[in-house]
Amino acid sequence: MRSSNKYLFSFQIGMQNAMEYRANFFLSILAAIVPIFIQTFLWISVYKNSGNSVVFGYSFAQIIQYTVIAQLVSRFVRTDFEAEINDDIKNGGLNKFIVRPIGYFSHKLCCFLGQKVVNLVVMIILFITSILVLKFSLGVVITGQAMAAFTISLILSLCLNFLIFFCVSTLCFWLNEIGFIFEAVRIIIITLSGGIFPLSIFGSKVVSVLDLMPFKYTINFPVDVLNSQIMGWGIARGLCIQVGWILCIALLANIFWLIGSKKYIAVGG
Amino acid sequence: MSEIQVRLLSKQFSYYEKQTGLGNSVKNLFHREKLYKDAVKEVSFEIQAGEMVGFIGSNGAGKTTTLKMLSGILFPTSGEARICGFVPWQRKVEFKRNISIVMGQKNQLWWDLPASESFYLNKCIYEIDTKAYSQFLEELAELLDVKHLLNIQVRRLSLGERMKMELIAALIHKPRVLFLDEPTIGLDIMSQKKIRSFLKYYNEQYKSTILLTSHYMKDIEDLCRRAVVISKGAVVYDGELARINDAFSGKKLVRLQLSRQVELPVLESFGEVLETDGYSATFEVCRQNALQLTKSIQDKLPVEDFNIVDVPVEEGIAMLLQKG
């Protein structure tokens, strides 16, 4: 097999998996609607009862747009390979990658991207639908520039999120049992990424701390770009930070993996 | 009345097929073709109380499916069965108290706890009297030689030790009928032997009825006088194990050792070859032709050694399954 072919193969496995579990696929989209629904009602009550037109720095239309788009983005960048990695580490699945000329990391990345390509079709449809609904119900306008910047930052987010969760997965080398850990880590990371509420609800002190972490660049940043909360140089600066984080965390992931696999080989798998 | 009565038991199930490749995955997304398979076809047999019967067949022949129907896990598509007078799939509590099933590839014990905790759970589930329970547990543990292991977590036990614990868990409520599905699978010779002698003793001591499947013919030969052979879902033989070869009565096997390699076509010109590796060969022949064959072989082939034997049980079954 030529080297490009084998990655294509991993990519296709990801696509096939996504399609095999067709029920999952449609239902997970349904799952995104529930929090949107809850939060929309919460925001309606908050704006109705507070009397201010701007709460936490967002107008009503902006906050609803944030709620919807953040959900879609967090579904889209979401990873689900942690349990697989754990399984590979614990039950010797890694061995076949030690003897095969394909990197485990690249295999997982290609699988992940393959899966996302399948999801992409549905995501684009949902995305366009929600933009149209927002436009006609709340008069939200999205500029071409914002759209373009959003697309670029979303691709970077996808990579960044993959890397963050790949890092988290290396925990498996050290923990005997995983249980709820990945789920819980995920929910915390999603929260700190702004996937549930805009980060500004935490107040400016917390936000300035979160600015120093990579998480907000997976959800909060692309959504604010689309929202026109961030414009011009802010976008360029944000994209550069995204790339910076990708490089840092890629390095970190490789270091963790290296240390972990040494331990793995030492104990004989 | 017989302890186990099975009449024309059949089981059909549906499944869907997925061809390899991405294109077919897409196709599968929208349309799945349903296919049907007869797992068990009109199986009938009776087993008397206290009997221990071997249930033989290759993988996928329908043994496990039959056992699952008899223990009430699955409904049959058609047919009848009575176990201790109960219809298994009605799943009466009284029925459940009287049976037990052991599946060699699965375990019911709590993985992270000592086996004794799982036994205690079963004690409460089956509502066993405390005194009777501890006495019987002691006896079983003694017989299986695992008394010292009762307080060690199951996951730290070896496969053989775990199987012994599984047996205790299954027997603690003294079931009248016991279904054993591959109880010795993957075990070393010593553990197999121990489990066999235990089952033998248990069956004699407590007169329980046992239906046993195994891939190891030794298990069945040692334990069961009677065997039911099943192939592709249907019974092909039911009777005394020792007489299984009556179906091949008049057949003999001729085994040869050759001093140099002989090609298969040459061998086949003498008769039906069951197996050969070039330097040795086994022929299946009619009794009356055996002598004549060996004579002509001796003349024409470089024979070093030969013997004529009856068809052994194991090969008899293999032949049955191939032909069935």
Added chain:
Amino acid sequence: MDRILKVIKKHIIVYWIFVKNNIMAQMEYRVNFFSGIAMEIGYLFVKLLYVIVIFRSGANINGFTPNQLLVFAGTFIILTGFHAGLFMVNFMSMRTLVREGMLDFYMVKPVSVQFIATLRRSDMGLFVTDVTAGIILVALGVIRMKLSLTILQILGYAMFIACGVAIGYSLFLIPQILTFWFINTSAIGETFNSFWDINNVPMVVFNKWFQRIGIFVIPIFVVTNFPALFILDKMSPLYFAWGLIAPVVAFVLVRLLWKVAIRNYSSASS
């Protein structure tokens, strides 16, 4: 009657052994146990975000003060303890149960299959964490409002919690029963788990129609809102009656569905 009592007694004894065994098994993996609790606190934090949003925006929500909403949030978290600690750990493993054939073992045992399959496992770490945190929040709300509660109110609250537990069990088991028909239901679990979160905000946030649906059609609001409404003395007689009837209806329904599912399992698999 005597026989029914005996059966119930037996199930209670067996349940107690389940709980005990679970605790012992969890203690085997101490790191996992404690990190699990730490993570549950993380989950709690996410739930509290909703309360933070309400408190920081400083408004009364449709006639309820932030302190009253604290009682709702606390009740929700108490019930989350039951939901996550006693039920979901089982419901989520249902699919492996079927796939790996463990269900077969349970089906030959002389206790209810539904009982073993849906209540065998428990996570006391989650349960205790959530219930404690929930009670603290409720108490905080009650103290800040300077309410004085009678014994009867507290008992009534406990009773509606029990009803909520029963409805929660039934309501969230239903999608899991669909496990029998789907290959991989992690998404079903996830979808319905997010329905649990609908109680993250008190039902008064939703408009009238959603409230009616969530109370009378799919009684999800009944689970966590009714105990809070009762203790805050905001419960109408209709709600009171429905709060007692709904758990019975839900439980009977899930029981029937379970039987259909087991029947289907027994007929379809090999």
